[in-house]
Amino acid sequence: ERFPYLAQELKRTGVNRLLLWEEYRKACSNGYSYSQFCYHLQVWLNAADVTMHLNHKAGDKAFVDFAGKKLSLVDLKTGEVRPVETFVAILGASQLTYVEAVESQKKKDWIKANENALWYFGGVPAALVPDCLKSGVTKGDKYEPDINPEYGAFAQHYHTVILPARPHSAKDKALVENAVNLVYIRIYAPLRDRIFYCLEDLNQAIGELLERHNQMNFQRLEKSRRQLFEEIEKPALKPLPLERYELRTFLNLKVQFNYHI
Template structure:
C-alpha cells in the first residue's frame, strides 16, 4: 500500500494512462511527478480487480475507493481475531500502559490467531482516524481536569422584590473518563471561581495532577501564549491541593477541547432541561443541577463501552491524588506600600503595621474573616477584617511611643490633670472640650495648655486662665500671650460700675449696646 493515499483525481489519471494510454509505470510516474512504486501498486490493484478504461459510469468515487482500499475487516485473513480497538483506546489512558504491552497480552490470549504488532497497531490507527477529532488526544487517568464557565446563565428571581439575577455555571470534566461536574455561582470573580474548584475536587473525591483553565481574569493576571502569570489566589489554592495549573493558549480551543465539549453537553442535558423552571435561590438551582448531573454521568457512551461514571470508577478515581486533610480557605493577595501613617489599604479599609515599616512594600493576605500582613515572608500584623469603608483598624503596639502616649489621652484624663493645677485651668480645659463637636479635636489645645505648667508655675497658669476667661480670650494662643507679656501678674480690670450720670435720661451707658 502506498505511504500516502493520493487524491481520487490522481488515482483516476494513473488508471487512464495505464489502461487507455498503455504507458509504462516509469512514464506515468515521470508524467505525474510521483514514485514508480506508487504507480505500480495502483496498477496491480486495478489489474487484480479487472478494471478497464473508461470506468463504469455507475462506479462512484466512493465505490472505487472501497474497491482499491477495502476496510481492514474485509482484508483480514480468515481465522484471525480482530483487535478490540475501543478497549485499546481506553487502556492507553492508564499510566505506563503502552501498545506494545497491550499487543503482548493480545498475543498471549489468541496465539497464532492474533495479528503481528505492525498490523495490530495499523488497525488501531485506522479505527482512531474514524472517530471524532476529540478522540485523537489521549488523556492519562487522573492527569488533567478541564475547567470553564458555560457562557449560558440561569436566571434566579428574588421572591421578595421580583428582581432577576443571572447565575454563572461552572463546568469541570476529567480528561480520561469525561466524568463531569457543574455548579452555579453568582459571579466569575476569584472567590466564586476558586470555591467552584474546591467543590469540584470534593465531588470527584480527589485531585488531578494538572488543571487546564482558559486564560480568564480570575485565573490569569497577565495573559500570554507562552508564560501566562497565574493569579496569586489561584496559585495558592493549587499549592494547597498539590496540583499544577497549565492554562490553555489564547485563541486555541483545541487545548481545552474537553472543556468545550463538556460545556456543550451541560447546556444540552442540564440547562436545557431547566429552562422552564423558576428558581428563587442559588441553593435551589444547585440542587436541581446535582440531580441532572447523576443522569448525565450515567448516560451510556455511543461509541465507547460504559458511561462516564463507570469510566471514572475504572480510570480516574484510582489515579486521583487524595484530598488534603483541611478544606482550602480562600485568600486574596495584594501588594501594598505602607503609608506614612503606618497603615495599608485593603478593600477601602486601613490596617496598621509596625511603624518602622513605613514606606516599605508588604504583602496582604485576606480571608473572609481576617487580614494578615507579611514583610519578607514574615507575618508582621494580623487584624479582624472590617467592612467599614474609609475606617481605620489600629493596634497601639504598632505606633511610635509618642503616638502611643497621645492615644492614651481621654477627656476624663485631661480634666483630671487640669484639676491638679487648679480650678481655673480645669475650667479652661472644659471650655476647650465643649467648643469642639468631637472631643479629640481639642486634645492638642488641651495638651498645649497643660504643658505650659512646665514653663510657668501653676499659680501663673491659673492667673492666666482666669484673666483669659475674664476678657473672653478663650484660645491657647491668648493664654500664651498673657503669660509671655506677664499680664497674668497684673490685677484684673474692674467690672464697669454704675455711674451717677446713668440716671440721666439722655445717657444710655455701655450696657445699652450689649
Template sequence: MFPYRRILELQGEEERSLRSIAAITHHSRQKVTEVIRLAEKRGLKCPLDEDMTDPWIEDFLYPEKKLEDSGRHVIDFDYLYAELAKPNVTLTLLHEEYKREAQAQGRIPYAYRTFTEHYHRFAQKYKATMRIRRKPGEALEVDWAGSTLFITDPDTGEKIKVYVFVATLPCSQLSYVEGSLSMDLAAWIKLHQRAFAYMGGVTQIIVPDNLKTGVTKHTFKELVLNQTYEDMARHYQSVIIPARVRAPKDKASVESSVNTVSTWIIASLRNSQCFTLEELNQEIHQKLEAFNHRPFTKKEGSRWSAFMEEEKFALSPLPAKPYQMAEWRTAKVQPDYHISVKSMFYSVPYDYIRKQVDVRVSDTAVEVYFHHMRIASHPTLYGKYGQYSTLADHMPAHHKQYAEQTPAEALDWATKIGEYTLRVVTYLLDSYTIEKQAMKSIFALKKLERTYSVQEIERACHMACHVTNRPTVKSIQTLIKNNKRETKQKTLTQKNQEVDAKHGFTRGASYFGGKRK
C-alpha cells in the same frame, strides 16, 4: 462455531447452573466458566443485542485470537492499557518493550503503525476511555458555560442571572457543574474546591481558559497567573497550565462538555423556577447525576463507571485541610515599621522600613512576605478602623524597652532596687488617673539606671520620701545629681587631705603668707 451467545443466555436469562449449561452445550465446565468470567470482566451482560453473534462475542472476549493466526508475536492489550495509565508511559515506549520481548522469543513483532492501530481498535471497542493522549488523573479542564440560568427574586419577581461552572476530566469525561451568582475570584476558587470534593481527589494539572480571574498575562514569552489562583493550586499540589490564546483544542473535553451540559442540564432547566441559588444547585445536581450515569452511545458503561474503574485511582488525595481563600496585596513599610491593610495596621521587623512587601490576607491571618520569604504574621483584625497589631520582636531595642512597661513590671523593678524606690513607684501609680502618664514618669525614673548605680537611685528616693509625701521624678533627678556632686567633692577633699598628711614637710600656703583656696 463455539456457542458463546447460548452459554451467556443460559447463565443470564435462564439462570442455569454451570453443570447444566455444560451438559446442554456439550462443552466442558471449565470452558463454560472461562467464557462467563470473561464476559463479566468485559461487562457483557444479558439481554444481548441481535448483532451480538457468536463471532462478534468471540472477537469481543478474545481480541488477541485473530492476531495469533497471523504468526506474529501476540499483543497483550490489557497489559498495554494498564501501563498507559502510569505517568510518562507512552505507546512508543511500550512498542519498544514489545519488540524486545518478541525478539527474545524468536517471534516477529508488529510494526509501530500496526501496533498502534490494533490498540486503537481495542481501546475504542472494549474500554470507556482510550489511554493514548489522555492519562487518567492527569488534567482537569475548567470553564464557564456560555449559556446562563436564572433565579427569581421572591419579593420583586426580578430574574437574577446565574453563571454555570463546568469542570471535566478528559480521560473518563466525568463532569462537575454548579451555578454561581458571580464570576469573581472568590467564586472561581470555591467552585474548584467543590469540583475536587465531588471527584474525591485532585489532578496533576488544571487547564483553565485565559479568563482575567485566573490568568493575569499570557503571551508567547511570559505567563503570569493570578497569585491567589496559583496559591490554591500549590495547596492542592497541582499545576495550572492555561490553554493557549485562541486555541480551544487545548481544552477540547470541557468545550465539548459545555455543549452537552448546555443541552442536558441548562436547557432541561429552562422552565424550572427557583427562588434561591441553593435550590437551583440542587436541581443542577440531580441533572448532573443523571448526565454522568447516562450510558455511552457507542461504548459500554457511563462517565461515572469509567471514572470509578479507570481514573479515580490515579487522582492525588485531597489535603487534610481545604484551601483557605486569601487575597494578595502589596504595601510599603512605613517609618513606624507598620503596614496598612484595609485601614488596619500590622507591624513588620523594623529592618524592612520603606521596603515594598507582598501581603497575603485571609479571614484569619495577615502574612507579610519579602522576596517570597515570610517576615511577619498576624491574626486578622476586625471592628473599628485604625487598630494596631504590634509584635515586640519587630521593634528597635529602645522602642521595645518603652513598650514593655507595665505596672507589674515597674513594681518588680522597684522591688529589686529597694524599699524607698518601691514606695515612689507605688505613689506614682496611685497618683495618676491615667495609667499611661504614670508609666511615662516611671520610665523616666528607670532611665536613671543608665547613668547612676542602684544604690544612688535608692538613696535619692529615700531622701525624697523624707522631704515630702508626694515625691516626683523631677525632685529625685535633682537629688541624685546633687548627691553625685557632693560625693565627688567629698572624695576630692579627702584625697587632698591624704596628700597633705603624706607629704608633711611640704610648705603650705600659710608659710608664704597666702591663703589656701
C-alpha cells in the same frame, strides 16, 4: 402542525431532537419512533448534527471554565430575574463532569467552585486547565502565563499545578467546550421552564441532572463517565488534603522609607 413549535424550541439553549422526541412521545405514545421523528423533522428543518471526542491520560488534567450562557434566579419579593454563572469542570480521561451555579466569576466564587469540583471527584488531578479569565490568570501567555496569586495558593494547597489554556488554541479548550455544550443539552434544556429562587435549589436540580449525565453511556462505548472514572481515573487521582482551602487576600503595598506599610 407541530413543526413550527419544534423549530422554535430548537432555538432555545440546550434543546435537541432527543429531548423533543421524548416530550412528544409522552404526549403521543403511539407516535413516530425516534428515527422517523428525526427524519421528518430534518426534512422540515434541513439541519445536521456534529459530534466530537478526544482522549486524555487518567489523572492528568481537569479542564475548568464558565459556561457562556447563564442560568437565572428570580427574586421572590420583586420578581426580578438575575443571571448566575455556571461553572463546569471535566476530567480528561473519563470525562466525568462537575457543574455548579455560582453568583459571579469573581475570584472567591471561582476558587470555591474549583474546590467543590475536586471534592466531587474525590481526588486531585496533576493539573487544572482554566481558560484565561482574570480570576485564574492575570496575564495570558503561550509560554509564561501569570497565575492569579490566590489561585496559585489554592493549587499549592491541593498539590496540583495550574496550566492555563494557551491563547487562541482551540485544542486546549476543546474538551471543556464540548462539555459545556452537553451541559446546555442535558441540564439547561430540562430546566428551561423551571423557576428557582435560590442557588441551593438550583444546584440541587443541577446535581440530579448531572448525575444522570455522568451515568449515561457514551454513544460508541458501552460504559458511562461514572464507570470509566471508577475504573481508570479515580485510582490515578492524588488524595485530597485533610482540610479545605481557606481563602486569603493578596495585596500589593508600597513600603515607606521608615519601613512601615
